[in-house]
Structures are given as structure tokens and as C-alpha cells.
Amino acid sequence: IIFYEDKKFGGHYYECSSDCADMLSYLKCCNSIKVEDGCFMVYEQPQYSGQQYFLSKGEYPEYQEWAGLNDLIGSCRVIPKAKEATFEMQLFERMEYGGQMMDLADDCPNVVECFHTSNIFSCKVIGGNWLFFEK
Structure with a gap:
């Protein structure tokens, strides 16, 4: 997953492939996201708190695309792929x-x-x- 400070994948970015409890030291805001593979839960605040958003593979050129209320992303978690064939x-x-x-x-x-x-x-x-x- 790649987080961008500007809309339409511009500006400073932070690439992440694992859980990150505090992204505020890497980005001051987040206005667009690319999920290249897998699924993630992103959170408005550090330590996996605040408003949360489920993101699957795709491009989100503006924070409204993932139903974000603002341009804040403070943490993210990888949702592991299910190993079982049944749910x-x-x-x-x-x-x-x-x-x-x-x-x-x-x-x-x-x-x-x-x-x-x-x-x-x-x-x-x-x-x-x-x-x-x-x-």
C-alpha cells in the first residue's frame, strides 16, 4: 500500500507492506492511496484507533474515494489472506x-x-x- 500526501498520487509518499502503528512520523496528511495487492484496514489515528476504513486492491485518488472524512491517516494493518477455502x-x-x-x-x-x-x-x-x- 502506498500513501500519498497530495491528491492524485502526488507529493511525498510512504510505502508500507506490514502493520504500522504510527504513520504520523512518515506523513503529515494523506490525500490519495494505491493498494497494489491485498487488503488493509487504515485508521485515522495512531495505534489503530479512530475512524477506520477497509481498502482492497485499487486506486483511491482522493480521500473521499475511501469514504474518508478528512486527510488524516495515523496507522494501518494488513488483513491477512485467508488460508482456508471455506468461510x-x-x-x-x-x-x-x-x-x-x-x-x-x-x-x-x-x-x-x-x-x-x-x-x-x-x-x-x-x-x-x-x-x-x-x-
């Missing part, structure tokens, strides 16, 4: 794997509609990588 996860309506259990093996655009519950407090990943969205 499976169990969702639980209570903490510590309690209550009703729901199996997932594919994308689920709306957990509330699919399982008729708005309470999900724990999960077990059996295989693959998964990404939850708040809304």
Missing part, C-alpha cells in the same frame, strides 16, 4: 458464546433481518476472514 463464523446473542447461535458461511448484508435479532455480543471465526460493519 464460516458463529454469532451469539450473548457474551461468552451464550444464547442463540447463528451460523454464517457467506456475506450477510443485514444481520438483524437475517437472524431476527439485534443482539450479537460474541462470535467464533471457524474459517476465513470476516469484517463487521456497524450499520
